[in-house]
Amino acid sequence: xxxxxxxxxxTTSEFDLPExxxxxxxxxxxxxxxxxxxxLAPMVVxxxxxxxRPMLGLVIAFKDFSLFKGIWGSPWVGLEHFxxxxxxxxxxxxxxxxxxxxxxxxxxxxxxxxxxxxxxxEIRHQGFKRLAQTIAYLPHFISIVIVAGIVVNxxxxxxxxxxxxxxxxxxxxxxxxxxxxxxxxxFIGSNIWKEAGFESIIYLAAITGVSPSLYESAKVDGATRFxxxxxxxxxxxxxxxxxxxxxxxxxLLEVSFEYVILLYQPATYETADVITTWIYRQGLQNSNxxxxxxxxxxxxxxxxxxxxxxxxxxxxxxxxxxx
Amino acid sequence: MTNVKLEKxxxxxxxxxxxxxxxxxxQAGEFVVLVGPSGCGKSTxxxxxxxxxxxxxxxxxxGDRVVNRVAPKDRDVAMVFQNYALYPHLSVxxxxxxxxxxxxxxxxxxxxLVHEASDILGLTDYLDRRPADLSGGQRQRVAMGRAIVRDPxxxxxxxxxxxxxxxxxxxxxxxxxxxxxxxxxxxxxxxHDQVEAMTLADRIAILRDGExxxxxxxxxxxxxxxNAFVAGFMGSPPMNIxxxxxxxxxxxxxxxxxxxxxxxLPGLADVAAQHVNVxxxxxxxxxxxxxxxxxxxxxxxxxxxxxxPLGMESLVHAKLxxxxxxxxxxxxxxxxxxxxxxxxxxxxxxxxxDGDKGKRLELMVTS
Ligand SMILES: Nc1ncnc2c1ncn2[C@@H]1O[C@H](COP(=O)(O)OP(=O)(O)OP(=O)(O)O)[C@@H](O)[C@H]1O
Ligand SMILES: [Mg+2]
Numbered sequence: 001x002x003x004x005x006x007x008x009x010x011t012t013s014e015f016d017l018p019e020x021x022x023x024x025x026x027x028x029x030x031x032x033x034x035x036x037x038x039x040l041a042p043m044v045v046x047x048x049x050x051x052x053r054p055m056l057g058l059v060i061a062f063k064d065f066s067l068f069k070g071i072w073g074s075p076w077v078g079l080e081h082f083x084x085x086x087x088x089x090x091x092x093x094x095x096x097x098x099x100x101x102x103x104x105x106x107x108x109x110x111x112x113x114x115x116x117x118x119x120x121x122e123i124r125h126q127g128f129k130r131l132a133q134t135i136a137y138l139p140h141f142i143s144i145v146i147v148a149g150i151v152v153n154x155x156x157x158x159x160x161x162x163x164x165x166x167x168x169x170x171x172x173x174x175x176x177x178x179x180x181x182x183x184x185x186x187f188i189g190s191n192i193w194k195e196a197g198f199e200s201i202i203y204l205a206a207i208t209g210v211s212p213s214l215y216e217s218a219k220v221d222g223a224t225r226f227x228x229x230x231x232x233x234x235x236x237x238x239x240x241x242x243x244x245x246x247x248x249x250x251x252l253l254e255v256s257f258e259y260v261i262l263l264y265q266p267a268t269y270e271t272a273d274v275i276t277t278w279i280y281r282q283g284l285q286n287s288n289x290x291x292x293x294x295x296x297x298x299x300x301x302x303x304x305x306x307x308x309x310x311x312x313x314x315x316x317x318x319x320x321x322x323x
Numbered sequence: 324m325t326n327v328k329l330e331k332x333x334x335x336x337x338x339x340x341x342x343x344x345x346x347x348x349x350q351a352g353e354f355v356v357l358v359g360p361s362g363c364g365k366s367t368x369x370x371x372x373x374x375x376x377x378x379x380x381x382x383x384x385x386g387d388r389v390v391n392r393v394a395p396k397d398r399d400v401a402m403v404f405q406n407y408a409l410y411p412h413l414s415v416x417x418x419x420x421x422x423x424x425x426x427x428x429x430x431x432x433x434x435x436l437v438h439e440a441s442d443i444l445g446l447t448d449y450l451d452r453r454p455a456d457l458s459g460g461q462r463q464r465v466a467m468g469r470a471i472v473r474d475p476x477x478x479x480x481x482x483x484x485x486x487x488x489x490x491x492x493x494x495x496x497x498x499x500x501x502x503x504x505x506x507x508x509x510x511x512x513x514x515h516d517q518v519e520a521m522t523l524a525d526r527i528a529i530l531r532d533g534e535x536x537x538x539x540x541x542x543x544x545x546x547x548x549x550n551a552f553v554a555g556f557m558g559s560p561p562m563n564i565x566x567x568x569x570x571x572x573x574x575x576x577x578x579x580x581x582x583x584x585x586x587x588l589p590g591l592a593d594v595a596a597q598h599v600n601v602x603x604x605x606x607x608x609x610x611x612x613x614x615x616x617x618x619x620x621x622x623x624x625x626x627x628x629x630x631x632p633l634g635m636e637s638l639v640h641a642k643l644x645x646x647x648x649x650x651x652x653x654x655x656x657x658x659x660x661x662x663x664x665x666x667x668x669x670x671x672x673x674x675x676x677d678g679d680k681g682k683r684l685e686l687m688v689t690s
Contacts, residue, residue, distance in 0.1 A: 213408035216375050221422035221473070222396030231421075235412040 061297045065290040081294035091295065094278035097271055102252040105188055110248055112196040114241060117203035118229055133204075136197025144194075148262035151190050152177060177263065180271040187263060187272070191256065199244075206240040207233055239320040246314055246322055250307035253299050275299050324351035325386040325399075325476035325509050327372060333380030334367050334533075342367055342533040344381065349511060354503050356512045358520040359530035360556070365513040368530075369479050372511060373402050385477060396425075401470035402479040405486065407462050409454040409469075415441070416450040419468040426473075440472040443502070460491045467499075471506065478510040484519065496522060517557050521545070529553050551681030554604045554674060560638065563610075563648040566678070567603045569595045578603060578675075580644040584623050589670055590686035600678030607651040609672040612639070612658075613665035621665025625650075627658045 020028065030037060056071075061081055063074040085091050116136065123129040139147070154160050155176040162173035176182045210233060218228050257276040264272035275295060283292030307322075315321035327349040334342035342364045349355045357365045370376040372383055374395035383390050390398050401422070409418050417424075419440055420433045428436070441447050444464045454462055463483060470478055483499075484492045500523055503510055514520055520527050521541045529536045529544065529552075537549035548554035554562040568579045569591060576591035578601070586603075594601065613621040625641035625648065637656040640649055641664070650666065658664060675684040 211406065211408065213404045213406055214410060216370075216373075217402065217404060217408035217469075218421070218425075219375065220373055220395045220398075220400060220402045221469075222425045227425060232410065235410070238412065 058293060058297055060290050061294040063290060065293075067289075077290075081291045082298070084291055085294050085298065090273070091275075091278060093270070094273050094275045098253055098255055098274040098276075100271075101184055101187065101255050101274060104184060105191070105255075106248060106252070108188055109192045109196070110245065112192045113199035114203050114237075116196050117200040117207060118233060120200065120204060121207050121233065122225065122229070133197070133200075136200065138197070139194045140198035142194070144256070144259050145262060147190060147194055148259060151186060151263065155182075155186060178265065178267045180268045183264065183268045183272045187259070191259070202244065203237055203240060206237040210236040238318065242314045242318055242320045243322065246307065246310045249310040250303060252306055253303045324507065326351045326353075327477055327509060327511065328384045329368070329372070329381065330384075331381035332368070332371060332378060332383060334364070334371060334376065335379040340379075340533070342371075345530075345533070345535055347528055347535060347538065349509060351509055352507045354510045354512065354523060354525045356514060356520040356524035356527050357530060358514055358517060358527055358556075359536075361515060363530045364533040365515070365530055366481055367533075369402075369481050369511060369513050372398075372477070373400055373479050374398050375402075399476040400479055401473050401475040401477075402481065403466045403470050403483045405482040407454075407466040407483075407486075409462060409465055411454055414451050414453060415446060415457070415465050415468075418454065418465055419446075419472050422469060422473045436472050437468075440468045443471065443505075444468050444498075459487050460495060463487060463495055464498075467502070471502070471508075474508075476509065478508050478512075480510065480512040482514055483512075485514070485516070492519075499523060518559065521557070527557075529556060547683070548604070548674065549683050551602050551604065551676040554676070558606060558608075560607050560649045560651070562604045562606050562674070563643075563646075564676070565603045565605075565643065565646045565648070567601050568599055569601055570599075571595065580623070584644050586622055586673075588673060588675075588686065594675065594684050594686065598677055598684065601684065602676040602678060602681060604674035604676060605648070605668055606672065607638070607649045609668050610648075610650045610666050611668065612650065612652055612656070613667050615665075619667055622667045624663050624665050627660055627662050627664060629660060630656055630658055632656070 060071055060074065062076055062078060063071070064077045064080075065071070065074045120129060120133055120136075123132060142150075156162070157173040157175050161176070162170075166173060174182075176186060214232050214236070215228055218232055223231065253275060255274045255276065257274070257280070260272060260274055260277050261280070264277065276299070279292045279295045279299070282288045282295065311321050311323065327347075329345050329347040331344045331346060332342060333340065333344055345364075345368060347355070347368075357368060359365055367376060371378050372385075374390065374393060378391050385398055385400070410421065413421065416434075416437055420428075420437045423433045423436060437450075438447070441450060444467060446461070446464055446468060449457060449461060449465075454465065457465065463486075466483065480499075484495050487495060496519055499512075503523075512519075512523060524541055526538060526540055527544050528538045531552055537544060537553045539547075544553060544557055548557065548562070551564055555564055565580065567586075569576055570579045570585070571577050576588075576595035577585045578588055578591065579585040580603075611619075613619055623643060625643045627639060627641045628647070629640040631638040631640070632655055636654065637652050638649055639652055639656055639658065640647065642648070643666070675686060676682060677684055
């Protein structure tokens, strides 16, 4: 009786697959999906080399760093550099400028590509639409250095802007780029000109995904084109808009550093100096590596908090989130 | 109540003409089904009535008004789309009330009408849900609700049931029928499913390649198909159509299928005068199998190919003079593949169509 049972059990277990250990599972998965891992590898290497390894250097924010002693040889000083930082009025000015420029960018530069995409979508003539889109994309491919050159040229006392303004009756030409009160408008405005067209591609793609029968149904129901735009198109691409907004908020403190460097001058530091440019001057020009790093750490922590908050809010409100 | 009239309606896409001068009149309160094979222009015609496609020629009138240049919203029609076209970001209630909102109904009036419609369709419990959280049948009902809530002059349906499974389709079909008898709104319904067409329609319009082949009540179409195409399209399984020759003189004309098989048909005389090549149509249902011992004499013999039992009846696939035919026989049929069996049918059940165009030939039976 028991012998029969035994053989029975034995035969069934013969057909069971053997239990795999974790290690075997990993090897198994690797063998099966090696192409995918291969494609992933460059990104992993990139992040290790350019993002994670340099992060080790963050420890100098907590050290009295000296080039001669090296990172690990320098003595610890705890939060001293953060005290220095928070007591520096110029650092706070940079924080304030960053927040203001980012805030206005969010307000003006974020909706710009959405509006542009909605407008492109309304163009009926296919040829004209393609032409208009291409023209709008082009500035994106111009190097930022050249854009800065164009802007400096246009807004110079003898530049086209001043020529037009004097023709329109303005008495004296203004040297816009030396006036702190003009910096933000010029900076954000030229950024919109450069990027809005290109960024609109994402929204146009989202609009393409909206089922045409929604519009037809609305047409039969009596919607005007404008109503279709804000009652159908806009809500349907809202998930895309929210994802872009989260990413944008995550990068809120990342004001385009090279562009500021290219456009600002000591006369406009008052409104133009942002955290990253302040770090650049502290760290590389004044060799205060440790304080500059502390500012960098501060920047990163705030940015991280911003992404998490934005993602959380979006998840709550619209069920759309990055993770 | 409003009638709809199409006169010589033409639709061209660039140089390609896809609808060639369609004439169709839908009476007020009537339920007309447009049916035809894929690509024959059903949707195009419906969309021209809705105003979603421009008309390249001819005239469309709704009520007493020519609407060729009238915008969709001013035609007082409501359309139900194949994919339902529900707004994903709106609740069921908002979806149903969308058209009312656009037409400036205030909140209370809207709510009342929406609740009335959702009552009719059994959607009251789902008003707060989003379309994504509904089943296919419920979504379909929301789409219907959106149409009926506006109380339009004409309903247009473009294959509204084709995304549902067979069972649900039968159920919704009955609901649409009930809804129509309750509301009595003029309806034009597009489908390629001939069962839907037969069951729903007051009248059916059969289309082929952008032309109307026949318009008539389901029974007319079924029993007097205007041509071989209509005959082959309606019915499931469709009518068997076989080539044949009319031979003999006026007195003793016969239908010759091949050298061994010929069939006597009364009234062939007139046909014989004008045609030699014809097509014979026999519905699967009217062909009877004749057992060897029966007193009835078989009119022809078929070679059995395959028997498909359906429970209450069986489909016998067989060859009649080298042509495949299907016979629907009651009950369970036990026939060996390859065996020969006799078949018979009544004279009046035999349809004749001319050989090349497939036009119906009336048999002059003088009784
Ligand atoms: N935008 C268009 N441009 C060119 N040809 C078109 C266009 N829309 C439809 N057609 C053609 O018009 C014909 C009729 O199309 P329609 O959509 O009315 O067919 P249908 O009868 O509704 O078919 P189905 O049962 O598959 O929905 C088809 O041959 C199709 O290829
Ligand atoms: Mg269609």
